[in-house]
Amino acid sequence: MPDATGAALLELNRVSKSFGRVVVADELSFTVAAGDVLGIVGPNGAGKTSLFGLISGDLAPTSGEIRFDGHPVTRLDAAARCRRGIGRTYQVPRPFGDMTVFENVLVAAQQGARLRRQASYQRAAAVLDRTGLAREANTASERLGLLQRKRLEVARALATGPRLILLDEVAGGLTDPEVAQLVGIVRGIRDEGIAVVWIEHVMRALTAAVDRMICLAAGSFVADGRPAEVLADPAVREVFLGSEVTTSLAAPGPDGAGGG
Amino acid sequence: MSWVNAIIQGILIGGLYALFACGLSLMFGVMKVINLAHGDLAVVAGYLAVGVIAVTHIPAVWSFILVVPIFAVAGYVLQRTLIQASLNRGVLTTLLVTFGLSVVIENALLQFSSANSHSLGIGHLVSDSFSIGPQISIAYLLVAIFVVAVVVLLGLQYFLSLSRHGRLIRAVADDREAAQLSGVDYRHIFGIAAGIAFATVALAGIAWGMVSAFAPTTGTDTLLLFAFEAVVIGGLGSLWGTLAGGIILGVAQQIGAQINSADQFLAGQLVFLLLLVIRPQGLTGQQSTT
Amino acid sequence: MSSPDQPAADQVKERTGTPLLEVRALTAHHGQLRALTDVSLSVFPGDVYAIIGANGAGKSTLLRTIAGLHRPTTGSILLDGADVTGQRPERRLAAGIAMVPEGRRLFGSLTVEENLQVGSSYARPGPWNIERVYELFSWMRDRRGQRAAQLSGGEQQSVAIGRALVANPRVLLLDELSLGLAPLIVRRIYGTLPGLLAAGVTVLLVEQDVSQALRVATRIHCLLEGATTLEGPPEGVSPQRIESAYFGLAGVAGVAGPGGGSPPHQEPPS
Numbered sequence: 039m040p041d042a043t044g045a046a047l048l049e050l051n052r053v054s055k056s057f058g059r060v061v062v063a064d065e066l067s068f069t070v071a072a073g074d075v076l077g078i079v080g081p082n083g084a085g086k087t088s089l090f091g092l093i094s095g096d097l098a099p100t101s102g103e104i105r106f107d108g109h110p111v112t113r114l115d116a117a118a119r120c121r122r123g124i125g126r127t128y129q130v131p132r133p134f135g136d137m138t139v140f141e142n143v144l145v146a147a148q149q150g151a152r153l154r155r156q157a158s159y160q161r162a163a164a165v166l167d168r169t170g171l172a173r174e175a176n177t178a179s180e181r182l183g184l185l186q187r188k189r190l191e192v193a194r195a196l197a198t199g200p201r202l203i204l205l206d207e208v209a210g211g212l213t214d215p216e217v218a219q220l221v222g223i224v225r226g227i228r229d230e231g232i233a234v235v236w237i238e239h240v241m242r243a244l245t246a247a248v249d250r251m252i253c254l255a256a257g258s259f260v261a262d263g264r265p266a267e268v269l270a271d272p273a274v275r276e277v278f279l280g281s282e283v284t285t286s287l288a289a290p291g292p293d294g295a296g297g298g
Numbered sequence: 299m300s301w302v303n304a305i306i307q308g309i310l311i312g313g314l315y316a317l318f319a320c321g322l323s324l325m326f327g328v329m330k331v332i333n334l335a336h337g338d339l340a341v342v343a344g345y346l347a348v349g350v351i352a353v354t355h356i357p358a359v360w361s362f363i364l365v366v367p368i369f370a371v372a373g374y375v376l377q378r379t380l381i382q383a384s385l386n387r388g389v390l391t392t393l394l395v396t397f398g399l400s401v402v403i404e405n406a407l408l409q410f411s412s413a414n415s416h417s418l419g420i421g422h423l424v425s426d427s428f429s430i431g432p433q434i435s436i437a438y439l440l441v442a443i444f445v446v447a448v449v450v451l452l453g454l455q456y457f458l459s460l461s462r463h464g465r466l467i468r469a470v471a472d473d474r475e476a477a478q479l480s481g482v483d484y485r486h487i488f489g490i491a492a493g494i495a496f497a498t499v500a501l502a503g504i505a506w507g508m509v510s511a512f513a514p515t516t517g518t519d520t521l522l523l524f525a526f527e528a529v530v531i532g533g534l535g536s537l538w539g540t541l542a543g544g545i546i547l548g549v550a551q552q553i554g555a556q557i558n559s560a561d562q563f564l565a566g567q568l569v570f571l572l573l574l575v576i577r578p579q580g581l582t583g584q585q586s587t588t
Numbered sequence: 589m590s591s592p593d594q595p596a597a598d599q600v601k602e603r604t605g606t607p608l609l610e611v612r613a614l615t616a617h618h619g620q621l622r623a624l625t626d627v628s629l630s631v632f633p634g635d636v637y638a639i640i641g642a643n644g645a646g647k648s649t650l651l652r653t654i655a656g657l658h659r660p661t662t663g664s665i666l667l668d669g670a671d672v673t674g675q676r677p678e679r680r681l682a683a684g685i686a687m688v689p690e691g692r693r694l695f696g697s698l699t700v701e702e703n704l705q706v707g708s709s710y711a712r713p714g715p716w717n718i719e720r721v722y723e724l725f726s727w728m729r730d731r732r733g734q735r736a737a738q739l740s741g742g743e744q745q746s747v748a749i750g751r752a753l754v755a756n757p758r759v760l761l762l763d764e765l766s767l768g769l770a771p772l773i774v775r776r777i778y779g780t781l782p783g784l785l786a787a788g789v790t791v792l793l794v795e796q797d798v799s800q801a802l803r804v805a806t807r808i809h810c811l812l813e814g815a816t817t818l819e820g821p822p823e824g825v826s827p828q829r830i831e832s833a834y835f836g837l838a839g840v841a842g843v844a845g846p847g848g849g850s851p852p853h854q855e856p857p858s
Contacts, residue, residue: 211621280799286827481681481710
């Protein structure tokens with residue numbers, strides 16, 4: 039496991055969650071340090087969005103402990119955790135439709151970051167700059183295109199002044215140049231010292247942005263390490279491709295290639 | 299009047315309330331439509347019966363023979379046209395449309411008739427009664443209506459459980475898309491469910507016209523409220539629950555009347571509110587799993 | 589070779605004659621999100637045609653569009669040469685396309701037998717009926733009075749397949765059979781496929797487990813972010829090609845940066 043780049047910001051300690059008999063998180067433990075950029079991958083139904091729910095406070099764990107910045111947050115709800123510094127986007131962008139882009143971000147700055155008027159305006163404007171939405175500030179958010187909506191999702195999360203931001207499948211449906219722009223935004227977030235945890239299916243977006251990757255399957259971690267290592271890990275391949283393809287990949291092929 | 303008498307009256311009138319309620323419950327259960335015009339439809343049926351009697355001179359008690367089929371067809375047509383179109387636009391639109399329908403009906407009735415109340419004159423049948431002991435007096439009409447209500451509910455239950463179309467209705471209510479994949483045109487099924495709902499509410503409206511009186515606004519003032527309360531108390535999804543809900547409402551009202559005749563309806567509302575607080579899913583309903 | 593193979597046009601036209609089911613240049617959206625880009629495929633009688641790919645690849649959208657539950661933006665769907673693109677799902681069932689939807693989607697308040705009865709309400713003439721389904725799944729007859737919601741996941745899957753079969757389809761669409769089921773149950777259910785094929789049903793399936801798909805498929809089609817990255821018979825495809833088609837990366841050992849190994853739907857910057 040790569041060394042943490044700084045002090046532990048988010049700690050999960052044997053966190054479990056079940057819905058009746060269905061276990062979506064099975065004694066998960068990991069840490070995220072300030073400045074980390076962590077990608078989470080896994081097949082359908084692996085429990086990725088549930089994991090985000092547990093971190094952001096949308097879901098209460100069945101057992102286990104979650105600490106943020108050294109303080110226990112397990113009992114806090116989503117709004118309280120947001121104020122502590124955990125920001126989150128949602129898979130399906132849902133802006134406040136008839137409000138403008140600026141107003142959307144302003145709500146986040148005022149409610150999430152509890153900023154007063156002057157400070158909240160400045161924060162909103164700054165965030166719009168960072169996410170490339172400055173030109174659309176006065177557009178009604180329901181009129182935005184897909185990439186812009188995703189930028190707005192990120193902007194709203196950023197406006198709450200997070201120290202850790204959770205990105206939930208933001209790259210879906212984007213073209214190549216759009217993915218590159220998104221990766222640029224994520225890098226900008228990292229450069230400001232905000233830790234990033236990113237669930238994604240679009241692999242090339244992740245591999246361009248993250249330095250650490252975790253694979254989740256059926257509520258448990260299967261691998262944790264650098265992206266290249268994780269994607270070559272037989273356990274990870276098995277989760278996505280099944281056992282036979284994985285075995286064939288590991289065996290030396292007729293041309294001597296294979297393995298790795 | 300004695301308490302026992304009040305309870306018996308309440309049970310009997312509860313059958314009528316259940317008849318009102320089952321159409322509302324069916325439309326919500328199958329197509330998730332809350333028909334705010336439900337009560338007004340009963341009133342229209344009453345007025346139509348008055349008209350039919352005037353034209354054909356058949357005895358009032360048999361007026362339903364003509365009115366109920368007309369309403370069944372009207373229900374199918376209205377569902378396939380107006381309500382289906384609003385469903386395609388969202389739940390809120392449908393609510394507004396049925397609300398608008400209610401307003402249109404009431405005002406149309408006020409135009410064509412006066413604001414005065416009418417009832418279906420059945421002569422001495424209204425008050426003919428038999429006695430059990432010195433304190434209990436039961437009107438034949440009420441017993442007849444209760445029996446009709448139970449028979450209709452039974453018939454509906456059998457139709458849903460055993461017939462092919464009943465099965466299709468239940469399937470569409472469970473999962474509309476999966477039903478489509480099995481070749482079911484859900485719009486047609488919705489139409490059938492609406493036709494049944496309209497038929498039962500017409501029958502209930504005519505029965506109401508015999509025991510009581512109706513005016514253009516009785517639909518929203520009184521009837522919709524009773525139907526709603528009976529459904530909520532009894533719980534969605536079970537016709538027997540609806541019967542129980544109607545009976546509880548009726549009994550609560552009659553007991554309230556015993557205490558203070560002005561508080562008759564108030565007692566019913568209080569029971570309704572109490573149920574909402576302690577058991578919002580109703581007597582037979584299941585708690586929704588989030 | 590550093591990028592996934594483009595599906596060669598000649599590969600698709602290898603097989604001659606009128607396909608039983610044909611999808612031409614299908615593009616579909618979910619609101620603003622483009623779920624499918626210019627997807628084409630041909631299914632011939634007797635095929636087990638498997639569509640694989642990661643989440644968000646568009647697999648289920650493709651199947652739902654073929655079944656008629658989703659309207660495509662452009663493109664067409666043909667059954668035995670006849671255009672069915674505008675037809676509602678009910679009409680497609682009458683034409684011969686039946687789908688077992690993702691997540692089973694049984695009628696929970698109905699019994700097992702009632703579920704099958706609904707399935708046969710608008711059935712085409714053919715060899716399949718409720719009795720034959722009970723023969724295919726031997727446990728079902730004894731449990732036919734049980735409410736569908738009380739069955740286990742694997743049992744529900746069998747009932748869902750039966751419900752589609754009794755309509756006597758020509759093409760059976762199976763959407764993610766293995767989802768939420770234990771591996772042993774999955775194998776058992778896939779074990780019924782040969783019986784279906786022997787009775788003249790052609791199968792088009794979506795499967796998340798690539799190895800499982802390869803075990804049963806006569807033809808493989810891989811989707812990545814809504815576009816085709818691989819199409820052809822499974823025998824000719826190396827595991828490496830499958831892996832790169834699935835993940836869209838330029839081979840895993842040397843994980844490329846942005847722009848490396850991207851799917852073939854590049855667009856000019858807007």
